Amino acid sequence: MSSWPVQDAKARFSELLETCLKEGPQIVTKRGAETAVLAPIGEWRRLQQAARPSLKELLLAPAPRGELLIPKRGARRRRSPVEID
Template sequence: MKSWPVQDAKARFSELLAACAAQGPQMVTKRGVETAVLVPAAEWHRIQQRSRPTLKQLLLSDRERGDLAIPARGARKRRVAKAL
């Protein structure tokens, strides 16, 4: 993956896009620190689809859906009504 200083990326954006399309992801640095990555759109869509489950998959999964502690039925004591 080629690294582009932000000044070069701004000045030669068309070249950056062409390199991304031909060679894959391109790193953009700001003051020597890796700041952003430009990836081809097809790869971005593939990553997004793989990383997020669909609603159907979430509802049909056996995994817990949250950190709610639901007590077992009948485990709580009922309040007794006080006579007036």
């Protein structure tokens, strides 16, 4: 992956885009720090699909993906019934 300062990326965007399509993702830096990545759309979609589990994978997973907090029974006070005249 090549690195492009933001000033160069803005000034030579067409070249940045062509390099991205030919060589793969390109990193854009701002003040020397990596800030963004320009990636081909096919690779972006592949990464999005890989990061999101399917419904089948969720149902067949050995462990739950989250905590289900169930309150203890009788832990809350009950309201007294309202008498109707």
